[in-house]
Amino acid sequence: MTGELGQFALCLALALSLVQAGAGLAGARIDAAQARSVASGAALGFFVFVALAFGALTYAFVTSDFSVADVYQNSHTLKPLIYKITGVWGNHEGSMLLWVLVLGIYSALMTFAERGGARLTSAALGVQGLLACAFVLFILFTSDPFQRIDPMPLEGQGLNPLLQDPGLAMHPPMLYLGYVGLSATFAYAAAALITGDADRSWARAARPYMLVAWIALTLGITLGSWWAYYVLGWGGFWFWDPVENAALMPWLVATALLHSALATERTGAFRTWSLLLAIAAFSLSLIGTFLVRSGVLASVHAFANDPERGLVILVMLGIAIGSALLLFAWRAPKLESGAEFEIASRETTLLLNNLLLCFAVTVVFFGTLYPLALQSLTGERISVGAPYFAMLFAPAFVVLLILVPFGPRLAWRKDDLKQAARTLVPAAGAALVGAVIVLAFATPRSLAAAGAFALAIWVIGASVIDLRTRLTRHTLSTSGLASVLAHAGLGITLIGIAATTVWKSQSIDVIGPGQSLRVANYELRLDSVEPVSGPNYQAMRANIEVLKDGRDIGTITPEKRSYPAEGQAISDTAIRTTGFSDLYVALGDERGGGRWSVRAFVNPLAPFIWFGGALMALGGLTSLWGRVRVRFARLAPAE
Amino acid sequence: MMRAVFAFLLAAFCVTSAAYADYGPEKLSDPKLEARAVALQRSFRCLVCQGESLDESNAQLAGDLRRLIRARILAGDSDRQITDFLVSRYGDVILMKPPLEPGTYILWFGPLLILVAGGAIAGVIVYRARLRLRGSP
Numbered sequence A: 001m002t003g004e005l006g007q008f009a010l011c012l013a014l015a016l017s018l019v020q021a022g023a024g025l026a027g028a029r030i031d032a033a034q035a036r037s038v039a040s041g042a043a044l045g046f047f048v049f050v051a052l053a054f055g056a057l058t059y060a061f062v063t064s065d066f067s068v069a070d071v072y073q074n075s076h077t078l079k080p081l082i083y084k085i086t087g088v089w090g091n092h093e094g095s096m097l098l099w100v101l102v103l104g105i106y107s108a109l110m111t112f113a114e115r116g117g118a119r120l121t122s123a124a125l126g127v128q129g130l131l132a133c134a135f136v137l138f139i140l141f142t143s144d145p146f147q148r149i150d151p152m153p154l155e156g157q158g159l160n161p162l163l164q165d166p167g168l169a170m171h172p173p174m175l176y177l178g179y180v181g182l183s184a185t186f187a188y189a190a191a192a193l194i195t196g197d198a199d200r201s202w203a204r205a206a207r208p209y210m211l212v213a214w215i216a217l218t219l220g221i222t223l224g225s226w227w228a229y230y231v232l233g234w235g236g237f238w239f240w241d242p243v244e245n246a247a248l249m250p251w252l253v254a255t256a257l258l259h260s261a262l263a264t265e266r267t268g269a270f271r272t273w274s275l276l277l278a279i280a281a282f283s284l285s286l287i288g289t290f291l292v293r294s295g296v297l298a299s300v301h302a303f304a305n306d307p308e309r310g311l312v313i314l315v316m317l318g319i320a321i322g323s324a325l326l327l328f329a330w331r332a333p334k335l336e337s338g339a340e341f342e343i344a345s346r347e348t349t350l351l352l353n354n355l356l357l358c359f360a361v362t363v364v365f366f367g368t369l370y371p372l373a374l375q376s377l378t379g380e381r382i383s384v385g386a387p388y389f390a391m392l393f394a395p396a397f398v399v400l401l402i403l404v405p406f407g408p409r410l411a412w413r414k415d416d417l418k419q420a421a422r423t424l425v426p427a428a429g430a431a432l433v434g435a436v437i438v439l440a441f442a443t444p445r446s447l448a449a450a451g452a453f454a455l456a457i458w459v460i461g462a463s464v465i466d467l468r469t470r471l472t473r474h475t476l477s478t479s480g481l482a483s484v485l486a487h488a489g490l491g492i493t494l495i496g497i498a499a500t501t502v503w504k505s506q507s508i509d510v511i512g513p514g515q516s517l518r519v520a521n522y523e524l525r526l527d528s529v530e531p532v533s534g535p536n537y538q539a540m541r542a543n544i545e546v547l548k549d550g551r552d553i554g555t556i557t558p559e560k561r562s563y564p565a566e567g568q569a570i571s572d573t574a575i576r577t578t579g580f581s582d583l584y585v586a587l588g589d590e591r592g593g594g595r596w597s598v599r600a601f602v603n604p605l606a607p608f609i610w611f612g613g614a615l616m617a618l619g620g621l622t623s624l625w626g627r628v629r630v631r632f633a634r635l636a637p638a639e
Numbered sequence B: 001m002m003r004a005v006f007a008f009l010l011a012a013f014c015v016t017s018a019a020y021a022d023y024g025p026e027k028l029s030d031p032k033l034e035a036r037a038v039a040l041q042r043s044f045r046c047l048v049c050q051g052e053s054l055d056e057s058n059a060q061l062a063g064d065l066r067r068l069i070r071a072r073i074l075a076g077d078s079d080r081q082i083t084d085f086l087v088s089r090y091g092d093v094i095l096m097k098p099p100l101e102p103g104t105y106i107l108w109f110g111p112l113l114i115l116v117a118g119g120a121i122a123g124v125i126v127y128r129a130r131l132r133l134r135g136s137p
Helices: A002-026 A032-062 A069-074 A081-089 A092-110 A117-142 A166-195 A201-231 A242-267 A271-294 A307-334 A346-378 A386-403 A417-423 A425-441 A447-472 A478-503 A607-633 B002-019 B031-042 B060-074 B079-090 B102-135
Strands: A505-511 A516-519 A522-533 A538-548 A551-556 A559-563 A568-572 A574-577 A581-590 A596-604
Touching: A002 A032, A002 A092, A002 A117, A032 A069, A032 A081, A032 A092, A032 A117, A069 A092, A081 A092, A081 A166, A092 A117, A092 A166, A092 A201, A092 A271, A117 A166, A117 A201, A117 A307, A166 A201, A166 A242, A166 A271, A166 A307, A201 A242, A201 A271, A201 A607, A242 A271, A242 A346, A271 A307, A271 A346, A346 A386, A346 B102, A386 A447, A386 A478, A386 B102, A417 A425, A425 A447, A447 A478, A478 A596, A478 A607, A505 A516, A516 A596, A522 A581, A522 A596, A538 A581, A538 A596, A551 A574, A559 A581, A568 A581, B031 B060, B031 B079, B060 B079
Parallel strands: none
Antiparallel strands: A505 A596, A516 A522, A522 A538, A538 A551, A538 A559, A559 A568, A574 A581, A581 A596
């Protein structure tokens, strides 16, 4: 019964999305205030009904109602409750429903917007309504999550064990919060083009959504990378896998947009450019959804995909991106560019930031899609792996990181470059000292690592200097603090990446009880391997004594788990972290006579990668806090 | 649908196949030759998994190829010969770094062209903004 209710709720949501689209867009031409209130009501109703549908599906999962095909294919009675719930979005149908739910949340929030005026808000709600309508149609016609099976199976097929993990419980909702958050930014940009009010107000109105989307993407990517690191058992954190790239591209464009919209909002500079970036950011989100959902990519992410659905998504993608770009080409030339600034100004640094970030996006875009295009056009197969990205991506980021400290130090419109550079001398000195120390003491000696440390210290040092200046002058605003935190986070992530890449130690061997494996200054002594059982899996657990420089520091227990319901085995790695260095051990397979293959890594400073990501997100939150607080207090925004 | 199932099995295989991979006799005793082998296996892609090199992969085929590379090194082959051998056997798809040839010019130079074009546009924007600032009192 709940399944049918869910489906009915979705149909009602579809009708409301049509009302929202029609009324909202009409508001751009006629009686905006009234149109806005109609569209707002429809948007709130849409949210309520999609939430009901999502609730119905969640209920079916929690109660293991296997008469629903989606539940049968992706759940199992023995699965712990949390993975029954996360199983709702661990499959195609449910994850599309989550997509639409998040879209509904954003539309509902937009109805409360006060900035931007009735015409802009109404048109933005209309654009959201169109998107909602397209996606609900897609769900109802190609991906019905409530389809029944008769007769009802007694037991479900279970969920891919890789997805049964707390890190992954939060990863997809975070990414969707980011992907779909960019739809709100897109809606405001499209609304600005439709109404012709493309001055600063849209950038100001869209700012909170931009920030939420960026924070969510940052956290989603950080969580995903952390998950890959501790679950997949090969000790790496980023593989330039097409699906990872699909999340990285919108993040890079959203980062560029956050910076350029800052100038648009503040001085009116880069108006058309910010509009184009807003369109590009959401287009890349859609492309990401297409890549993951269509089955063109084979990857751990591409669970239960289907090429026919891919074609439908591709058509939707074409219509959405194509019409937005046409709208842009038609309206943008009429917008006047009013930017006035000197070479030495914050605007110039933001422009360079955008140039380099867009180049980075292009590299990821070409590297991800070119092999697909080449294969479908000529049948020729090539791989684009880490070396390609490193060769093109790294130089752009080096230049970007050299420039980062100048941005916050320079004033809008016009400033003294020498003066700004002088305040940064201590950071440059610290960077130089850091590089020398790394070259002198760290083995193996690496010029690349020294350079990366110098860059990271330069960026972090500049953040500290910036913070100090603002504190002593009593000009520390939330947006200033946000830039300090986010830029410092970038530096910390860079340290983690450089150290792990250059100084990683690894060791693989087959050992029996009493024998040991050496990695860096650790000795791992295998005591025993014993069977244990979890709620829905059987595992072999190795008890390994860890000796650091000959001193016993405890036991770690990597496992090899097999999930009978799903017929799959995964390795549960054991990680012992000091916060500065990770000892990472994965249990391989049995080699007869109680001997097991064991793979161990020491990843120095690896945790910094995720600390840095979290710090960047904290920076975003600080900025968002400033916006929300200002809105509630009805004060003029600071700085 | 078959294709989807196949793709999923491939992906699952990368993770589960640790059960069959044989790490044992992989390491060469001469550290210099071993370093060469590691450098080589980083430049080839695991053909079973997405995005992983032979160095990172736990798949059985990757283990076989790692041993093949070492056997070739011991037989006295140069890096070049080993690369050519693997490319002739599996095609360009095994190279982590795509070769520079007419088919990949767009891949290698496309982003650079866009950077140059973007740089030129940025230059014009700054130039105009500066004129405007100086033109207005």
